[in-house]
Every structure is written in structure tokens, then in C-alpha cells.
Amino acid sequence: MIKLWMMTSLQLAELFVSSIVHLLYGFYIFSSAVAGDISQTLNDYLFKSNVAFGETGQNQTNVEGLPPIVLVHGIFGFGKGRLGGLSYFGGAEKKDERVLVPDLGSLTSIYDRARELFYYLKGGVVDFGEEHSEACGHSRFGRRYEQGQYPEWDEDHPIHFVGHSAGAQVVRVLQQMLADQAFEGFEETNENWVLSVTSLSGAFNGTTRTYLDGMRTDDGVxxxxxxxxxxxxxxxxxxxWLDISWLKTYYNFGFDHFNISWKKTGVRGLVDCLMGNAGPFASGDWILPDLTIQGSTSINSNLQTFPNTYYFSYATKRTRRVMGMTIPSGVLGIHPMLFLRVFQMSQWKFPQDVSPPYKGYRDEDWQENDGALNTISMTHPRLPVEHPSRFIRSDSECQTLQPGIW
Structure with a gap:
């Protein structure tokens, strides 16, 4: 009894600390964006007379004929135009006008984000599909893109995609949708619309962090x-539900198609969502179930690695092996918000009273991590079947580029 009480107390303490850290970090990012916008506005107002006419602060290096590069953010991420002047990709979109950074739902499902990414590029009203929308309890149609960012996109005008974290899986799902001609009114799509896929710490096979944050290990949903x-x-x-317009202009979780706003559902709708009877968390149509090992395995079972596409992945870790144990690689090199999770993930063990997520699962395979994802998940799709891959430790090992292999 005493042992159970102590374990519960430790878990509640860890929950309290994690909640405070995440809340403060979120507030820091948001307030930095607001402060940056205010500062920029004042600067433009006070010193605009000193700026030479026609001068630009961007370094545009567009080369005619080269395909665009689309950067797809991960969970809790944001695209160009959100959070004021902040950039998820370190200002890459300001370096070249060919670099596109779409603002997709930061917590919406892999499927919904892939659908939105297509219409962001081609233009039109986002169509989530009738069957999917009915099953998940949201509107079939979403945001309208009056003008696509790359309307000429087709097999003769393919695109380079770069995905970070969950964004890499979004790109893979999109490519499969193109191969399956899954977009109504666009019957000529195929997998060759994607020239290359580059993954930065991609979430190909799920992450054990989802279980630490609260997903159940028995079902992953x-x-x-x-x-x-x-x-x-x-x-x-x-x-x-509050639907404060200026707040959502700065940051949007992407659930507008669920019609949660008080303007549409009233107080009763809020109660239904909080009680788990409606909304994305009730239907499971959000990002976290897709990032469990079970969820990723389910998604991967329908995805291919295509022979004409070039695939690259960059894996990261913030752990090291010492005397047979996996531990954080150091204090100074790890963000304070991630240090606890790096340690917890390095010591993760799947509960013995729960069936493992796949045949051949071993805890030690999943201990190396960067605090958000397990390194084993980043290299290439492995579950439920392993896709072609070649591991390269340094650029000197690179040979002639070969399509169809990670």
C-alpha cells in the first residue's frame, strides 16, 4: 500500500512538473512572437523614412525551372504566417522563394494533414473525403485555398519534400494518396509527382514518448x-471553443473542420467535447494515435517506398551507452524541456502485462532517442515490414544517389 502511494505521488509530481514546463515554454514562444511583431511594427513606423525605396530584407535566389522545396512541420509546429515573424525552419522560407512552408494542423491527424497539404499546393477546397469525414465526425470540406502555391504540380513538375518529425510521415501518406489517385477531380496523380523525400528526425515507426505522455500501451489509441x-x-x-480570432491567427491547432467553436456548438457542444463524446479526441482523428508504435505500424501497412523517388533520412539522438546502459549524453547539449524525456525514454520498458506492439519487439532497440523520438524510428520505415535502406554515418560514405531506397 505504501509502495503504491509513493508511486502515485511520484507520477503526480512528474505530471505537475511536466505540465508547468510545457505551459511556460508555450507561453514563452507565444509571447516572443507577439513581442517580435510589436517591435517590428514600431520599428517600421519610427524608421521607415530611413529605409531606401525598393530595398528588401530577403535574399531571394530563385532559379528558373528548379522545382520548389516544401518544408512540412511536425507536431505542435506551424507554417509561414503563424506566430508572427517566428520561423519553424529557422528562416529557410526567407532565403529562397522556391521554399514553401505550409501551415498544417499542428495536432490534426496524419491523414488530414496530407489532404490539406495537397490542396495547399494545387489550390481549391480541402476535401477530407466523405467516408473518412463521416467516420471521424467532422465536416468533409475544410479550408479554401483560392490560389495554390504550385498549381502546375504534376509528374512533369515534381516537388522536393522535407518533413520534420511527424511531417515526414505526412509526406509519405501524401505520396501514397497520389499513387492511389485519392483526390476527387484529380485523376491523373501518381507517385512520381514527388521527386524526393527528406526526413529530419522523422517519425516513421512511432515513439515511446507517446506512452510517457499518456497514450495507453495496450491499444495505442x-x-x-x-x-x-x-x-x-x-x-x-x-x-x-472560445474561438478568439486574433489568437487563432497567431496559432491554430487545425481542428476548424470539427466545428468546435461556441458559435456553432454552444455550451452543450463544449460539454460533449470535454466528456469525450464528440470532437477529434473522441474519434481518435488527431496526431498522437498516429505516433504510437501501433498507430504508425497501421499507417505503414498501406504505404510504399516507390522506385523512382529519392529518399533521405537524418536520425538524431541525445543518448550514449555507458557500461551497457543508455543514458542522456549530457546536460548542456539537451534542451531543458527534453532532458527528462530523454532519460525516461532511455529507460523505457514495455509493460510485461501488455502484448508487445509487434513481433520481435525489444526494449533495448528503442532506448536511443532525442527526447521526442526514438532513433530507431527515424532511419527508415521498419514496421510492419522493413523498407530498403542503407545506413550512412558520414557524407564521405555517400555514393551515387539511388532512388527507391532510404
Whole structure:
């Protein structure tokens, strides 16, 4: 009894600390964006007379005829135009006008984000598909893109995609949709619309962090009753229900197609969402179930590595092996918000009373990590079947580029 009480106390303490750290970090990012915008506005107002006419602060190096590069953000990410002047990709979109950074739902499912990415590029009203929309309880149609960012996109005008974290899986799902001609009104799509896929710490095979944050290990879909993700769920529902326009201009979780706003659902709709009877968290149509090992395996079972596309992946870790144990690589080189998770993930063990997520699962394979994803998940798609790959430790080992292999 005493042991159980101590374990519960430690878990609640860890939940409290994690909640405070994440909340403060989110507030820091948001306030930095607001402060940056205010500073820029004042600077433009006070010193605009000193700026030479026609001068530009961007370094545009567009080369005619080269395909665009589309950067796809990960979970809790944002695209160009959100969070003021902040850039998810370190200002890459300001270096070259060929670099596109779409703003996709930061917490919406892999499927929904892939659908939105297509219409962001081609233009039109986002169509999530009738069957999917009915099953998940949201509107079939979403945002309207009056003008696509690359309307000429086709097999003769392919695109380079770069995905970070969950963004890499979004690109893979999009390519499969193109191969399956899954977009109504666009019957000529195929996998060759994608010239290359580059993954930066990509979430190909899931992450054990989802379980630490609150996803249940037995199904990989539902959440524990008391966990960090439950607090996140409540916060997101309230944010979308309040529907404060200037706040959502700065940051949007991407659930507008669920019609959670008080203007459409009223107080009863809020209660239904909070009780788990409606909304994305009730249907499971959000990002976290897609990032569990079970969820990623399910997605991967329908995805191919195509023979004419070039695939690259960059894996990261913030751990090292010492005397047979995996531990964080150091204090100074790890972001404070991630240090605890690096340690927890390096010591992760799948519960013995739960069936492992796949045949041949071993805890030690999943211990190397960067605090968000396990390194084994970043190299290439492995589950449920392993895709062609070649491991390269340094650029000197690179040979002639070969399509169809990671």
C-alpha cells in the first residue's frame, strides 16, 4: 500500500512538473512572437523614412525551372504566417522563394494533414473525403485555398519534400494518396509527382514518448485518465471553443473542420467535447494515435517506398551507452524541456502485462532517442515490414544517389 502511494505521488509530481514546463515554454514562444511583431511594427513606423525605396530584407535566389522545396512541420509546429515573424525552419522560407512552408494542423491527424497539404499546393477546397469525414465526425470540406502555391504540380513538375518529425510521415501518406489517385477531380496523380523525400528526425515507426505522455500501451489509441495529454486535450478544446480570432491567427491547432467553436456548438457542444463524446479526441482523428508504435505500424501497412523517388533520412539522438546502459549524453547539449524525456525514454520498458506492439519487439532497440523520438524510428520505415535502406554515418560514405531506397 505504501509502495503504491509513493508511486502515485511520484507520477503526480512528474505530471505537475511536466505540465508547468510545457505551459511556460508555450507561453514563452507565444509571447516572443507577439513581442517580435510589436517591435517590428514600431520599428517600421519610427524608421521607415530611413529605409531606401525598393530595398528588401530577403535574399531571394530563385532559379528558373528548379522545382520548389516544401518544408512540412511536425507536431505542435506551424507554417509561414503563424506566430508572427517566428520561423519553424529557422528562416529557410526567407532565403529562397522556391521554399514553401505550409501551415498544417499542428495536432490534426496524419491523414488530414496530407489532404490539406495537397490542396495547399494545387489550390481549391480541402476535401477530407466523405467516408473518412463521416467516420471521424467532422465536416468533409475544410479550408479554401483560392490560389495554390504550385498549381502546375504534376509528374512533369515534381516537388522536393522535407518533413520534420511527424511531417515526414505526412509526406509519405501524401505520396501514397497520389499513387492511389485519392483526390476527387484529380485523376491523373501518381507517385512520381514527388521527386524526393527528406526526413529530419522523422517519425516513421512511432515513439515511446507517446506512452510517457499518456497514450495507453495496450491499444495505442486511447489515453490514460490522468496524464499530460488529458491536460493538453482540455486546453485545446477550450482554445478552439472560445474561438478568439486574433489568437487563432497567431496559432491554430487545425481542428476548424470539427466545428468546435461556441458559435456553432454552444455550451452543450463544449460539454460533449470535454466528456469525450464528440470532437477529434473522441474519434481518435488527431496526431498522437498516429505516433504510437501501433498507430504508425497501421499507417505503414498501406504505404510504399516507390522506385523512382529519392529518399533521405537524418536520425538524431541525445543518448550514449555507458557500461551497457543508455543514458542522456549530457546536460548542456539537451534542451531543458527534453532532458527528462530523454532519460525516461532511455529507460523505457514495455509493460510485461501488455502484448508487445509487434513481433520481435525489444526494449533495448528503442532506448536511443532525442527526447521526442526514438532513433530507431527515424532511419527508415521498419514496421510492419522493413523498407530498403542503407545506413550512412558520414557524407564521405555517400555514393551515387539511388532512388527507391532510404
Amino acid at each position: 486511447s489515453m490514460k485518465p490522468i496524464c499530460l495529454l488529458q491536460l493538453c486535450r482540455i486546453g485545446v478544446i477550450m482554445y478552439d
